[in-house]
Amino acid sequence: MPAPVKTQAVVLRSIRYGEADRVLHLYTADRGRVGAVAKGVRKVKSRLGGRLEPLSRVRLVMHQGRGELCTISQADTVHAHAGIREHRAALERGAQACEAVLRLLDSTDPNPPAYNLLCNELALLDASPGHAGRAQALAFRLKLLLAAGFAPELASCAACGEAEHLGAFSPSAGGVVCSGCEAGSFPLGHEAHTFLVDALARPLAEAPDAPEPALRQADRALGETMEYHAHVRLRRVA
Ligand SMILES: [Zn+2]
Numbered sequence: 754m755p756a757p758v759k760t761q762a763v764v765l766r767s768i769r770y771g772e773a774d775r776v777l778h779l780y781t782a783d784r785g786r787v788g789a790v791a792k793g794v795r796k797v798k799s800r801l802g803g804r805l806e807p808l809s810r811v812r813l814v815m816h817q818g819r820g821e822l823c824t825i826s827q828a829d830t831v832h833a834h835a836g837i838r839e840h841r842a843a844l845e846r847g848a849q850a851c852e853a854v855l856r857l858l859d860s861t862d863p864n865p866p867a868y869n870l871l872c873n874e875l876a877l878l879d880a881s882p883g884h885a886g887r888a889q890a891l892a893f894r895l896k897l898l899l900a901a902g903f904a905p906e907l908a909s910c911a912a913c914g915e916a917e918h919l920g921a922f923s924p925s926a927g928g929v930v931c932s933g934c935e936a937g938s939f940p941l942g943h944e945a946h947t948f949l950v951d952a953l954a955r956p957l958a959e960a961p962d963a964p965e966p967a968l969r970q971a972d973r974a975l976g977e978t979m980e981y982h983a984h985v986r987l988r989r990v991a
Contacts, residue, residue: 758815758823760784761831763871764807765851769795776822777805779813780854782868785861789815789823804828808837808847810872832872836879843882846890849990850874853894856985857901867900873957887968887991892952892960894975894990899953903982905974907950910934919946922970924977945970965991 762779770776773795779787794802804811805828814827837843854871858864874893878885898904906928909916915931921938923930929946930938944967951961952971963971972991979985 755817757826758784758817759813760787760815761810761812762787763851763854763868763875764805764809764811765855767805767807773799775805777825778855780851780858780868780871781863782865783863785863786855786859787815787823787861788821789813789825790818791825791828801825801828804830804833806833807851808834808844808875810834810875832876832879834875834879836882837875840882840885843878843885846885847875847878849890849988850878850893850897853897853987856987857897857903857979857983864900867897870896870900870957877958886962887972888948888952888962889957889960890990891948891968891971891975892955892957894987895949895952895971896957898975898978901983903978904953905929905949905978907946907953922974922977924974924981927978927982939970939973941970941974942967945974949974 760781762781765780766778768776773793775791775794777789781787791805793799810832812829815823815825818824837847858867910931911926911928912930912934918932919929921930921935922941923938925937944963948963948967948971968991972989
């Protein structure tokens with residue numbers, strides 16, 4: 754029998770399976786995305802069950818099964834994020850963050866920046882559920898794109914390198930574009946551009962804010978970048 758695997762993970766999604774089991778989508782600290790079965794967790798007496806809710810950060814012991822799924826033998830709570838569950842807006846943002854990780858990072862390659870970013874986002878939402886705003890959710894999405902290798906070019910024209918007159922965004926070019934390279938682009942105003950630059954530069958806890966139209970433009974830029982380059986379509990944030 755192979756040695757047990759010990760890791761930390763965030764539960765992204767939990768699906769009923771058979772009579773009493775659940776299949777979990779996990780994002781682990783050192784093994785990327787992992788699918789696992791938690792046996793018997795829907796029984797009333799299960800000790801594991803309550804610790805494996807979506808959004809929970811857990812310390813796990815698992816066994817590699819014969820198929821693709823691991824089997825969870827032990828789970829301890831690192832952070833239950835109970836505060837998120839009490840606020841509808843925070844719960845929605847937390848679920849959005851898990852969904853984005855689930856869709857964007859589907860490999861078993863470890864990605865510590867992505868794991869740490871997700872943990873950081875959930876801890877922030879848990880500590881101040883009232884601050885689960887759109888600007889903060891967009892900052893998370895931008896940083897997640899960076900961790901996944903799809904960060905848009907924001908410093909100079911993604912098509913020709915020009916550093917000025919950057920008033921548009923081109924998903925196919927992969928970033929902001931100048932007035933000479935506008936084909937296939939849409940307008941990205943100064944406020945939206947500044948928001949994206951600041952959101953990338955600052956820690957998640959100090960995410961900038963911006964007026965509503967700027968957030969919508971930034972949201973479109975991130976959404977279409979993801980669709981064009983990662984072939985992932987997520988619900989818009991703003
Ligand atoms: Zn250009």
